[in-house]
Amino acid sequence: MTPAPFTPAPPAANDTLLEVHDLSVHYGYGEYATQAVQNVSFRLAHGEFVGLVGESGSGKSTLGFALTGLSKPPAHIEKGRILFGGKDIASLDAEQLREQRHGGIAMVLQSGMNALNPVRSIRNHFVDIFRAHGHVERSRWAARATELIGKVELTPQVLDRFPGELSGGMRQRVSIALALSLEPELMVFDEPTTALDVLVQHAVMNTIIELQKAENFTAILISHDLGIVLESAQRVMVMHEGRIVEDAPARQILENPQADYTRMLLSHYADPRAEVVELPGFADRQQRQNDGAARADGATHAPTVSPRTRRTDQHTMIVENVSKVYPAPRRGEAPVRAVDNVSFTLEPGSALALVGASGSGKSTLAKLITAVEKPTSGSIRFGDLDVGTLSRRNFRQLHRDVQMVFQDPYSALNPLHTVEYALTRPVINFTGLHGTEARRRVLELLDIVGMKPVEEFAAKLPHQLSGGQRQRVVIARALASDPQVIIADEPVSMLDVSLRAGVLALLEDLREQWGVSLLYITHDLLSARVVTDNIMVLNHGAVVERGNTADVLRNPQDDYTIRLLDAIPNPRKEVA
Amino acid sequence: MTTSLPPTTAILRAPITPAGEAPSAWKVVARVASTVWSNGKARIGLIMLAVFVLLAIFAPLIAPYGASETGFERSADPSAAHWLGTTAAGEDVLSQLLYGAQISIFVGLVAGLLSTVIAVLIGLSWGYVRGFGADVINFIVNLFLVIPGLPLMIVIAAYLSGGGIGMIIIVVVVTGWAWGARVLRSQTQSLRSRDFITAAVFSGERPFRIVFREILPNMTSLIVGNFFGAATAAILAEAGLEFLGLGDSTVVSWGTMLFWAQNSNALLTGQWALLFAPGLCIALLATSLTLINFGVDGISNPRLREGTKK
Structure with missing residues (x-):
């Protein structure tokens, strides 16, 4: 092994690997700026496995990108410092940032499985990294690649395959192995399993947990799923509207959550095998x-x-x-x-x-x-x-x-038609109502799915609605024919x-x-x-x-x- | 800017005529125009185009002399009386240039529009139907794509010789629609598999309505882009055909000006303006349309549209 060109502060002095101090990340400038991350402070010790949980739009991915120095315009660090082994990441230029990726910070993305170049074999992906950083001798390239691919529980044959020949779970494992190849001190996993199938998700998560124990790197797991995070992380930070609302050991979050938001998230989990299953809004x-x-x-x-x-x-x-x-x-x-x-x-x-x-x-x-x-x-x-x-x-x-409610409310509504148009069409086609009567029926449908005030929602375009509201419109459309x-x-x-x-x-x-x-x-x-x-x-x-x-x-x-x-x-x- | 709010509230207040009709055609045009205008490059293109159109329309008022008015000194250099000099036949170059703009813009817009209409009709139905019908259209479109454009144009033009402007428009349309159709077809195919199209089927919509009310509006920017691209190609093709002498050489247009300038060896006699002015005009008009094309991206994406307001 060649020594890392980037030497973190000696752990003896203090055990802190990463320190984030009063960090704010904004999209855009001035009064139009979206404050995605606001005044976030935390520190990570060597070898810790920390979960970062929040719903969509909570700023968790923005924070993850800022930590790894991958923020892209219009996102920018408005204020605060990110000290990684004593160095401020924000102050590094592109070349310094590239160098510190070896032995520094690595990131595994949600779409990491699509981050592989389709025309290069998996082996080439490893070789590219070895060549760029020169931290592995040429004679050891093959051995090292085999070793890494073994760590994510894949067979060495995978090295000679192309990304298109691998399943989603295998590709995500490959991207984890690629991230590992730089022997990072800190791994940031951004929704590493969200795009995967349930069974595969479970297996990949287990691999990540095992790896973290074996390699003893520090890990941040960003996820919308409190269940996954609580299962794997030792400490959990809950993010809501750009702020960290709770930062506590996993067990404490589970048994004694302090923030209302954490309690709300927790209330939506239950074991389907239990005798009595209750969710908010659902009695058993x-x-x-x-x-x-x-x-x-x-x-x-x-x-x-x-x-x-x-x-x-x-x-x-x-x-x-x-x-x-x-x-x-x-x-x-x-x-x-x-x-x-x-x-x-x-x-x-x-x-x-x-x-x-x-x-x-x-x-x-x-x-x-x-x-x-x-x-x-x-x-x-x-x-x-x-x-x-x-x-x-x-x-x-x-x-x-027979009507259908679609999986993805973001693609099930034509982005150019108002809610009213989307609902009016089936009403006309199936019920024969026209004019004001059709309109009355449309407003009634919106009322049934609880979109009030109905007049206001009828005039909206899909992108002005949240995911939940869109799904309600999709359900209303399915009801239009009285199926x-x-x-x-x-x-x-x-x-x-x-x-x-x-x-x-x-x-x-x-x-x-x-x-x-x-x-x-x-x-x-x-x-x-x-x-x-x-x-x-x-x-x-x-x-x-x-x-x-x-x-x-x-x-x-x-x-x-x-x-x-x-x-x-x-x-x-x-x-x- | 409030680009998206007024139309929506207007729909709400309007009495619901044949239930939930989309905004009127004028509103769509106004929206498209304001979207294109908000882009810097496109704004320059629009201003350039507007100048050309105004010059063409008011050519009879602006032009110092008639387009084919002869009797001036032949092959004269630029002077106060003739800013750009005169031709070998003794016509005023500036007047010819102004009148010639009428033909170029007319051919460009009409041929661009016609070939876009054909491309939309064929591309969309081709993208939506499956099976044998699609294969037949595929064959025809490939046939037009595989034949080199300029030779085909020349052959058709020679065959229809003497038809004047109408003939040139037909030639440009026949040779120009296939690329647009192909582009629109692939976009249609990708949109066809989206959930909202399946949802429209579930809403009891007929295929015709799905193609033209659900799919088409999502491709406005492609179609508008295709139109400006086709218009640019048409202007260049028109000038090219006339320069080769395949048009009606008695008509005054930028292409025939170049044709006559070449015939009278304008460069040898030092009459640079005679060649340079129509050439520059053709280039500038084509540039203006290309610049406008930069601004069409936001048209069919409401989110991009809102992103542009500051």
């Missing part, structure tokens, strides 16, 4: 059903009388032995069986959860049910309609009754924790008040537990387990369900 499902015994009797299989009197013919969605096979992605490979012989019925007014990791076929199933894709075999019937063979001309017949079935494809996965409960409660209300049946597609077992009665677990396109949601989650039989349950970050796991 079974208790609710017992309370309202006369209404639903907890029996979801018996077609209950719709609370909506004006609808006389409620249809059941019947899916029988449906399979969907996509042609092989490359010559010589087997065709992809996205959905494999799935059967179920969705009774009027019931709520069914469809869970599974990404690639389990749950979204394909949603496309089949809504006639966007045609099944390869099997039949899907809704009332008199044969959904499986429905032509595009007859889509309106189906979509009058019988709503298919919700991960409706809350893109939203902040504090917004999720509101959207879920809205879906629940709709189901109870309007008798809409709900097919809830998710990988989030906790939300499935609170909004659905029955559950189907999908793995590689096939149903591996089904039954009453509470029963299945409390007593999972299939190995895959158990793995899904284990992958859920749960801050209370250790305490319980």
